[in-house]
Amino acid sequence: MATKVTGKDGKGPPSAATNLIAGGGAGMMEALACHPLDTIKVRMQLSRRARQPGAPKRGFLRTGSEIVKRETPLGLYKGLGAVLTGIVPKMAIRFTSFEFYKQSLASKSTGKISGSGTFVAGLAAGVTEAVAVVTPMEVIKIRLQAQHHSMADPLDVPKYRNAAHALYTVVKEEGPGALYRGVSLTALRQGSNQAVNFTAYTYFKEALLRWQPDLQAGSGQIPSWQTTVIGLVSGAMGPLSNAPVDTIKTRLQKTPAEEGVSAFKRISIITKDMFRQEGVHAFYKGITPRIMRVAPGQAVTFTVYEYLKEKLERTKASGMLVAKYD
DSSP: OEEESSOTTOOOSOOHHHHHHHHHHHHHHHHHHHHHHHHHHHHHHHOOOOOOTTOOOOOHHHHHHHHHHHHOGGGGGTTHHHHHHHHHHHHHHHHHHHHHHHHHHSOTTTOEEEHHHHHHHHHHHHHHHIIIIIHHHHHHHHHHHTOOOOTTOTTOOOSOOSHHHHHHHHHHHHOGGGGGTTHHHHHHHHHHHHHHHHHHHHHHHHHHHHHOHHHHHTTOOOOHHHHHHHHHHHHHHHHHHHHHHHHHHHHHHHSOOOTTOOHHHHHHHHHHHHHHHHOGGGGGTTHHHHHHHHHHHHHHHHHHHHHHHHHHHHHHHHHHHHHHHO
16 A cells, blocks of 8 residues: 555645644544543553452443542543643644654655555654653543542542642652653554554545545545544554553553662563453453544544644635735
8 A cells, every 4th residue: 555645736744733723623522522431441440450250340331430420420521631731732743743754754756655654654653742742641641530539529639639730749749750651651552553543544545535536536535424434443443452551551650650660660560460460351451441432532533633624724725826816
């Protein structure tokens, strides 16, 4: 599979401003729609209940209902402030860096990029967003999500009151370096996610355009419902490939660092303890709500991004045309 980096009309990739607005809008819609499932996923990953014979399984429905019962429905939105704060730069960096890496890896003579090139571009984009934005955002989000307090009870005061207070407290008590706890695992998760996600999405989109020649000859855009479907399918592939990494990362970021213990050693300890005390299944805790969150999240992201990008580029083109003949 090889795809052309520039369109039929010769236009280059979307500008940074387009990626900022379209990516940021897509990210906010995704966060608002899917954050409760992320909270359930984090609680399941932090649960240390070992599987016991005859004991009822604690699935995502039961976990979600317990959060609502004990902490009100607002408990499902813990950490949302941290996500919304970082989602605009995260999405802008993701799409802008992906286009940059695609341009760098494309053939100089044909302007086309291979399937492996798309995979590498997605991998690099995921690592870039993980280092620049995602890791600090995830540390704060997980600290907030891990708190078992009722948001309806004013007397039940948690350690971290909101995203800003959590950021201040973590930096004050543990130092700025705490915000980058688990950065290697986050980069591995984001990199593999976006590598699989962008590769699958690009492949599906090109296949749909080949099957619909009238679209390819026209705007080169597939209908929104098709974007939603292929975004859903491609979004589900990442979590299946890196669930153990995400679970270990969550446990690493939840707790403060131990003096004299390296990050690699802590990762090793967490991994061994999980395997010894809880079994292999522990590495896949929260996989159901994660897929249920990431897959529709990517469907929302790609659908809103493609829609806003098309509108912005059309508006830009109209403005340039008016200026030309003004």
